[in-house]
Amino acid sequence: MSKGLPKRSEDYSLWYNELVKRADLAENSAVRGCMVIKPYGYSIWEKMQAELDRMFKETGHTNAYFPLFIPKSYLSKEASHVEGFAKECAVVTHYRLKNSEDGKGVVVDPDAKLEEELIVRPTSETVIWSTYKNWIQSYRDLPLLVNQWANVVRWEMRTRLFLRTTEFLWQEGHTAHASKEEAIAETVQMMNVYAQFAEEFMALPVVKGVKSENERFAGAEDTYCIEALMQDGKALQAGTSHFLGQNFAKAFDVKFATKEGGLDHVWGTSWGVSTRLMGALIMAHSDDNGLVLPPKLAPIQVVIVPIYKGEEELQKISEKAHDIMKQLRRVGITVKFDDRDTHKPGWKFAEYELKGVPLRIAMGPRDLENNTVELARRDTLTKSTLSLEGISITDYILDLLDEIQATIYSKALNFRTEMTSEANSWEEFQEILESKGGFIAAHWDGTTETEEKIKELTKATIRCIPIDAKEEEGACILTGKPSNKRVLFARAY
Amino acid sequence: MSKGLPKRSEDYSLWYNELVKRADLAENSAVRGCMVIKPYGYSIWEKMQAELDRMFKETGHTNAYFPLFIPKSYLSKEASHVEGFAKECAVVTHYRLKNSEDGKGVVVDPDAKLEEELIVRPTSETVIWSTYKNWIQSYRDLPLLVNQWANVVRWEMRTRLFLRTTEFLWQEGHTAHASKEEAIAETVQMMNVYAQFAEEFMALPVVKGVKSENERFAGAEDTYCIEALMQDGKALQAGTSHFLGQNFAKAFDVKFATKEGGLDHVWGTSWGVSTRLMGALIMAHSDDNGLVLPPKLAPIQVVIVPIYKGEEELQKISEKAHDIMKQLRRVGITVKFDDRDTHKPGWKFAEYELKGVPLRIAMGPRDLENNTVELARRDTLTKSTLSLEGISITDYILDLLDEIQATIYSKALNFRTEMTSEANSWEEFQEILESKGGFIAAHWDGTTETEEKIKELTKATIRCIPIDAKEEEGACILTGKPSNKRVLFARAY
Ligand SMILES: [Zn+2]
Ligand SMILES: [Zn+2]
Numbered sequence: 001m002s003k004g005l006p007k008r009s010e011d012y013s014l015w016y017n018e019l020v021k022r023a024d025l026a027e028n029s030a031v032r033g034c035m036v037i038k039p040y041g042y043s044i045w046e047k048m049q050a051e052l053d054r055m056f057k058e059t060g061h062t063n064a065y066f067p068l069f070i071p072k073s074y075l076s077k078e079a080s081h082v083e084g085f086a087k088e089c090a091v092v093t094h095y096r097l098k099n100s101e102d103g104k105g106v107v108v109d110p111d112a113k114l115e116e117e118l119i120v121r122p123t124s125e126t127v128i129w130s131t132y133k134n135w136i137q138s139y140r141d142l143p144l145l146v147n148q149w150a151n152v153v154r155w156e157m158r159t160r161l162f163l164r165t166t167e168f169l170w171q172e173g174h175t176a177h178a179s180k181e182e183a184i185a186e187t188v189q190m191m192n193v194y195a196q197f198a199e200e201f202m203a204l205p206v207v208k209g210v211k212s213e214n215e216r217f218a219g220a221e222d223t224y225c226i227e228a229l230m231q232d233g234k235a236l237q238a239g240t241s242h243f244l245g246q247n248f249a250k251a252f253d254v255k256f257a258t259k260e261g262g263l264d265h266v267w268g269t270s271w272g273v274s275t276r277l278m279g280a281l282i283m284a285h286s287d288d289n290g291l292v293l294p295p296k297l298a299p300i301q302v303v304i305v306p307i308y309k310g311e312e313e314l315q316k317i318s319e320k321a322h323d324i325m326k327q328l329r330r331v332g333i334t335v336k337f338d339d340r341d342t343h344k345p346g347w348k349f350a351e352y353e354l355k356g357v358p359l360r361i362a363m364g365p366r367d368l369e370n371n372t373v374e375l376a377r378r379d380t381l382t383k384s385t386l387s388l389e390g391i392s393i394t395d396y397i398l399d400l401l402d403e404i405q406a407t408i409y410s411k412a413l414n415f416r417t418e419m420t421s422e423a424n425s426w427e428e429f430q431e432i433l434e435s436k437g438g439f440i441a442a443h444w445d446g447t448t449e450t451e452e453k454i455k456e457l458t459k460a461t462i463r464c465i466p467i468d469a470k471e472e473e474g475a476c477i478l479t480g481k482p483s484n485k486r487v488l489f490a491r492a493y
Numbered sequence: 494m495s496k497g498l499p500k501r502s503e504d505y506s507l508w509y510n511e512l513v514k515r516a517d518l519a520e521n522s523a524v525r526g527c528m529v530i531k532p533y534g535y536s537i538w539e540k541m542q543a544e545l546d547r548m549f550k551e552t553g554h555t556n557a558y559f560p561l562f563i564p565k566s567y568l569s570k571e572a573s574h575v576e577g578f579a580k581e582c583a584v585v586t587h588y589r590l591k592n593s594e595d596g597k598g599v600v601v602d603p604d605a606k607l608e609e610e611l612i613v614r615p616t617s618e619t620v621i622w623s624t625y626k627n628w629i630q631s632y633r634d635l636p637l638l639v640n641q642w643a644n645v646v647r648w649e650m651r652t653r654l655f656l657r658t659t660e661f662l663w664q665e666g667h668t669a670h671a672s673k674e675e676a677i678a679e680t681v682q683m684m685n686v687y688a689q690f691a692e693e694f695m696a697l698p699v700v701k702g703v704k705s706e707n708e709r710f711a712g713a714e715d716t717y718c719i720e721a722l723m724q725d726g727k728a729l730q731a732g733t734s735h736f737l738g739q740n741f742a743k744a745f746d747v748k749f750a751t752k753e754g755g756l757d758h759v760w761g762t763s764w765g766v767s768t769r770l771m772g773a774l775i776m777a778h779s780d781d782n783g784l785v786l787p788p789k790l791a792p793i794q795v796v797i798v799p800i801y802k803g804e805e806e807l808q809k810i811s812e813k814a815h816d817i818m819k820q821l822r823r824v825g826i827t828v829k830f831d832d833r834d835t836h837k838p839g840w841k842f843a844e845y846e847l848k849g850v851p852l853r854i855a856m857g858p859r860d861l862e863n864n865t866v867e868l869a870r871r872d873t874l875t876k877s878t879l880s881l882e883g884i885s886i887t888d889y890i891l892d893l894l895d896e897i898q899a900t901i902y903s904k905a906l907n908f909r910t911e912m913t914s915e916a917n918s919w920e921e922f923q924e925i926l927e928s929k930g931g932f933i934a935a936h937w938d939g940t941t942e943t944e945e946k947i948k949e950l951t952k953a954t955i956r957c958i959p960i961d962a963k964e965e966e967g968a969c970i971l972t973g974k975p976s977n978k979r980v981l982f983a984r985a986y
Contacts, residue, residue, distance in 0.1 A: 029624065030567065031611065034560035036624055039639060042557045064535045067527035068613075068644055068660050069583075072590070074523065076598040086590035086599050090562075092613065093586045093601065095648040097565070097579035105569040106579050108586065108610055117601055118524065120561075120585065120613070131522065131529055140835070146532060151561055151644065155588040167561050342633070 005354070007288050012232040016283060020161045023291045023354050025278065033159040033166030040355065041278065043299035045169070048277060049149065051201050051296075052171065055193050061145040061173060066127050068151075069118035074126040078251040081125065084218020088155040090120040090166075120153040125219060125244070125270055128174045129252040136176060136266055138257040143186070144176040152274075162279035163236075163493050170274035176249075176266045178256065183267035184222075187243040190271040191224040194239035202277065203294035203409040204228050204284050205416050206238060207439070207488060209464025214448045217270075221245035227463045227488065229416045230283040233437025235463045235490035238280050241271035279493070285379075285408055291356025292378055294408050295401040302328060302335040302397065303357045307345050307364035314339065317363050324361070324373075324393060331394045333401070353378060358404050359397070379404050379411075422486070429477045433458055433491070440489045443474035445481035454478055460489045498847070500781050505725040509776060513654045516784045516847050518771065526652040526659030533848065534771065536792035538662070541770060542642065544694050544789075545664065548686050554638040554666060559620050561644075562611035567619040571744040574618065577711020581648040583613040583659075613646040618712060618737070618763055621667045622745040629669060629759055631750040636679070637669040645767075655772035656729075656986050663767035669742075669759045671749065676760035677715075680736040683764040684717040687732035695770065696787035696902035697721050697777050698909050699731060700932070700981060702957025707941045710763075714738035720956040720981065722909045723776040726930025728956045728983035731773050734764035772986070778872075778901055784849025785872055787901050788894040795821060795828040795890065796850045800838050800857035807832065810856050817854070817866075817886060824887045826894070846871060851897050852890070872897050872904075915979070922970045926951055926984070933982045936967035938974035947971055953982045 005022060006015045020026055025041030028034075037045065053063070069092065076082045096112030099105075121127065128146075135141060149171045159165050173190060177183040191208055198204045206226035216223045220242035228238045249255070249265040258264050285292040295301050304324065306317040321337050328335045336357075338348055345362065352360055360376040367373050376383045377400075386396070419438030423429035432440055444450060444462065454477075455461050469485040476483050498515060499508045513519055518534030521527075530538065546556075562585065569575045589605030592598075614620065621639075628634060642664045652658050666683060670676040684701055691697045699719035709716045713735035721731045742748070742758040751757050778785040788794050797817065799810040814830050821828045829850075831841055838855065845853055855867040869876045870893075879889070912931030916922035925933055937943060937955065947970075948954050962978040969976050 027624075027627075029560045029620065030564060031560045031562045031620075034562060036560065037558040039555040039557045043555065045558075046556060062532040062536065063539065064532045065530040065538075065662065067522045067524045067529065068646065069524045069527060071523060072599065072601075075590075082590075082599055086592075089588070089590060090585045090611070091587040091590065091601050092583045094584040095582070097568075097575075097582060097584065097612075099579075106565065106575055108584050118583070119590075127522065127524075131520075134520075153561065169558065 005288060005290060008231060015288070016279075017161065019282060019286060019290060023356065025282070025291075026161045028161065031166070033156055035161050035165050035167075037169075037275070040299065044281070044293070044297055045275060045278060047297045047299065048197075048201070049171075052193075052197055052273065053149075055197060056147050056171075056173065059145075059189060059193060061147045061175075063148060064146050065148055065150070066124050066131065068121055070121050070124075070127045072117045072119055074130055075119050077126060078219045078247055081219035081248075081251075085122045085154070089122050090153045090155055092118040092120065121150070122152055122154045123270075123272075124148070124150070124152075124172055125174065125248050126252070129248040129254060129268070132174075132176055132266070133252050133254045136254055136256050139178050139259045142176055142178045142256060142266065143182065145173075145186075146175065147171055147173040160279075162275055162282070165275070168275045170272050172270060172272040175269045176254070177269070178258065178264075178267070180245075180267050183245075183269050184243050187222070187224055187241045187269045187271070190241040190269070191226060191239070194241065194271075194273060195226050197273075198226055198228065198238055198277075198280075199409065201294065201296045202281050202284070203296075203405055203412060204238070204280060205409065205413040207464060207466055208468075209466040209488065211240075211464055212448070212451055212462045212487070214451050215462065217242045219244060219247050220270075221247065225464055227439075227490075228280055228284060229412075229419055229439060229490070230280070230493070231415070232283075233419055233491075235439065235492040236276075236280050236283070237463070237492065238277060239271070239273040242269060244268035244270060284412055286356065289350075289381070290354030292408065293356035293358060295358045295405050298356065298358050299334065300336045300352075300355070300357050301333050301401060302359045302361060303348075303352050304335065304337045304361045304363065305345055305348050305352075306337075306339055307362055309365075313365050316368055317365070320368060321363060327394050328397060331398060333394075333397060349376070358401060375400070377404060379408050423477060424474075426477050429489070430458060433460055437491060439463070441486040442477045442489055443483035443485075444487050445476035445479050445483055450476060450478050454489070458491075460491050463488045463490050463492060498781060498783060501724060508781070509772075510654065512775060512779060512783060516849065518775070518784075519654045521654065524659075526649055528654050528658050528660075530662075530768065533792065537774070537786070537790055538768060538771060540790045540792065541690075541694070542664075545686075545690055545766065546642075548690060549640050549664075549666065552638075552682060552686060554640045554668075556641060557639050558641055558643070559617050559624065561614055563614050563617075563620045565610045565612055567623055568612050570619060571712045571740055574712035574741075574744075578615045578647070582615050583646045583648060585611040585613065614643070615645055615647045616763075616765075617641065617643070617645075617665055618667065618741050619745070622741040622747060622761070625667075625669055625759070626745050626747045629747055629749050632671050632752045635669055635671045635749060635759065636675065638666075638679075639668065640664055640666040653772075655768055655775070658768075661768045663765050665763060665765040668762045669747070670762070671751065671757075671760070673738075673760050676738075676762050677736050680715070680717055680734045680762045680764070683734040683762070684719060684732070687734065687764075687766060688719050690766075691719055691721065691731055691770075691773075692902065694787065694789045695774050695777070696789075696898055696905060697731070697773060698902065698906040700957060700959055701961075702959040702981065704733075704957055705941070705944055705955045705980070707944050708955065710735045712737060712740055713763075714740065718957055720932075720983075721773055721777060722905075722912055722932060722983070723773070723986065724908070725776075726912055726984075728932065728985040729769075729773050729776070730956070730985065731770060732764070732766040735762060737761035737763060777905055779849065782843075782874070783847030785901065786849035786851060788851045788898050791849065791851050792827065793829045793845075793848070793850050794826050794894060795852045795854060796841075796845050797828065797830045797854045797856065798838055798841050798845075799830075799832055800855055802858075806858050809861055810858075813861060814856060820887050821890060824891060826887075826890060842869070846874075851894060868893070870897060872901050916970060917967075919970050922982070923951060926953055930984060932956070934979040935970045935982055936976035936978075937980050938969035938972050938976055943969060943971050947982070952984050954985055956981045956983050956985060
């Protein structure tokens with residue numbers, strides 16, 4: 001029930017936390033920073049996985065599985081990689097417990113200390129490239145296009161459900177190529193796949209871009225990303241795709257015989273999205289009544305609620321509802337009939353609003369008489385009466401779900417357009433940040449020093465250098481030094 | 494290529510290891526006991542997952558996700574559970590690395606020691622029941638029918654690819670019920686789901702039964718299982734389903750308000766199958782030429798190999814092959830056309846035999862002239878010429894794939910029937926074990942002592958007390974004490 005869900009305008013952060021819990025998406029576990037993804041939340045993640053997995057396979061990738069544990073020495077092989085991950089990793093040091101001497105419970109058995117500690121993977125480049133060394137000998141073995149669905153662990157100090165958790169679920173693609181050009185093309189392709197997924201399925205408009213050096217993945221030569229805007233005006237990085245150059249190939253000595261008879265290091269990419277997308281989905285579209293789910297990712301797309309007095313009315317409504325369900329299911333619509341007698345229709349309405357079901361159909365005795373149903377759209381919260389006379393209900397509902405999907409996207413796109421500003425001076429930049437937030441396109445002198453200074457002063461970071469940024473002469477908002485294109489700043493999750 | 498694959502009759506164990514590697518199913522990683530599941534192997538596992546997941550959902554279960562880490566104190570809460578798992582678990586003691594003082598690599602940061610150690614889950618009963626405590630208040634919250642797909646870690650001393658690995662992939666169902674009867678019914682149902690999956694999809698006949706007390710899951714009141722027979726006469730436990738009684742509900746204090754107004758502990762079950770099924774699939778059906786895959790789990794069901802001289806011939810064959818592929822794909826058959834010019838047909842034939850592709854279609858110039866194709870079945874290694882004149886090739890191939898599936902199953906069933914013996918004396922028992930192996934149905938006095946003595950003397954264990962075991966008066970093969978039904982012994986993986 002949505003009773004007491006905090007309002008976004010009053011406390012956006014609390015609204016998010018409460019919504020995640022009350023809509024049965026996830027909750028904190030007994031282990032600090034690790035979440036339990038509840039069945040309803042997980043079923044949304046499964047829908048995301050299914051679409052992404054299909055898109056990966058359509059672009060030639062196959063799935064595989066690599067070990068959870070990484071020997072400590074492996075992590076150290078790529079210098080900037082270990083620098084980036086060493087400070088937040090879970091370390092396995094022992095492989096056995098024993099009964100404690102006081103007989104109360106178990107303790108770590110000091111005799112079962114590992115010779116070399118194992119790191120719970122924060123990401124799998126090192127273990128995968130050490131494997132690729134054996135898989136790749138010649139140009140005939142390339143490209144190697146592999147993805148894995150896995151859990152990873154990064155020891156975060158401040159965690160939030162879905163957005164930043166110690167353990168999270170993700171996919172990580174790891175590809176190997178014979179040329180730099182091909183590897184870069186793969187990196188860009190996967191950024192485009194992520195953007196297409198976000199826009200088409202999550203109804204989430206994203207900016208495609210490249211990260212500044214400072215925000216690059218540890219071990220990459222370039223990080224491409226998609227950036228989305230949340231309703232509180234903060235940005236969220238929704239996916240990244242890294243061009244690794246020959247860094248990991250060199251660290252793990254992965255060479256191949258070229259077509260021309262030479263020997264060269266392989267070029268690599270890696271790319272990933274995670275359960276963080278759940279956070280983006282929730283924060284981008286939901287309202288004070290609860291979740292708003294785009295039909296393409298909704299576990300239940302249509303719910304039918306009967307409004308009745310007595311068994312006889314229910315019986316008649318139920319017959320008609322089952323007929324409608326049968327038709328809708330035949331065209332692939334997920335529909336639920338909630339005829340529980342333990343709850344009133346009003347309670348059910350609030351419940352399905354909280355859960356973000358895109359379309360609600362209510363049917364009462366008068367609807368039976370008139371051959372109508374009442375439709376309620378979750379996205380607009382509008383109701384209408386639909387006459388079933390002479391129409392195809394499947395066509396009508398399919399069209400309506402498409403319209404809901406499109407409307408949710410447009411709303412998010414309009415919001416982002418409204419919330420994207422240009423700033424041409426330091427004063428204007430600060431003013432926009434404080435009054436409005438959102439994306440700010442501004443000139444920057446290209447140095448890490450300036451970027452960090454801006455972050456320190458305003459908490460805003462460079463989200464990306466947009467792919468489609470126009471050439472434009474300008475002056476850095478902080479230093480006044482020359483710049484030839486605008487980059488996108490925002491405060492971010 | 495199958496060149497040099499060891500023969501089963503000479504060294505079954507080596508044959509298995511080599512087959513797993515050469516067919517690109519899996520390999521050992523740099524981390525002791527952890528495997529890499531390669532793309533081809535993983536695609537078989539994905540097919541298994543898809544079918545099992547569908548079957549779980551059809552029986553009312555939903556997926557969720559619980560944390561990888563379990564606080565040490567949680568593991569200790571159910572006495573026999575910790576006893577069963579404490580000796581083989583990976584323990585996380587620290588959450589950070591730091592640069593070593595000599596500047597060479599990283600070391601565990603002693604300042605980042607966890608207050609309470611975390612166990613990498615060997616199974617998730619404890620973390621899940623600690624969560625269920627908050628999810629269950631009343632009989633209205635029951636039954637709770639949840640599954641998770643996850644990785645687990647058990648520190649095994651002797652490992653073998655798929656069969657016994659330190660990390661493995663599995664699913665674990667965890668359900669909670671209002672009554673003992675309902676929980677037992679769930680336990681039995683899931684054993685039946687596993688049996689149906691094994692027989693229908695893996696083409697693997699299984700014996701359904703109950704484990705002896707000695708072989709029960711740590712924390713269960715009863716363990717149901719399915720047991721299969723491998724080609725070397727050893728048994729393999731392919732899935733288990735546990736009736737947990739109120740053990741975990743009591744350990745984690747999970748109570749519910751009953752319909753009658755009382756308060757009672759909840760009844761539980763858990764059930765799982767793992768990547769071990771991959772080992773069973775490989776060992777049950779494959780031969781000295783390589784893998785034999787049942788069509789329902791084969792990532793490639795049909796491969797078309799062109800036999801040609803020159804571009805022009807290839808062009809014509811290719812046209813026809815694409816026409817056939819289009820037809821086959823339309824009815825859901827997975828088909829690959831291998832027109833690589835880097836390998837000869839003979840090499841490709843051996844390759845697809847090694848990979849277990851159920852049906853191979855070869856097409857040469859004479860086939861074009863005569864409107865025929867050559868079919869080669871992987872299961873029987875027989876070839877035939879098929880005239881396409883006036884037949885529906887899709888119907889023909891669909892039927893043939895069904896026949897292959899059925900033939901693989903019958904062969905395994907015949908083998909098991911042949912390899913199942915009755916022993917009525919200790920001498921006979923030993924003789925059968927040594928000469929023939931397989932399942933031995935024999936009387937047992939029902940004590941753990943006798944069971945352990947038999948294991949010590951012969952390495953044979955009680956695989957199960959079959960569900961359909963007939964009442965039959967008899968005398969224990971070892972002690973001569975009375976027994977009223979036969980149990981199934983075997984040496985096992
Ligand atoms: Zn090198
Ligand atoms: Zn209690």
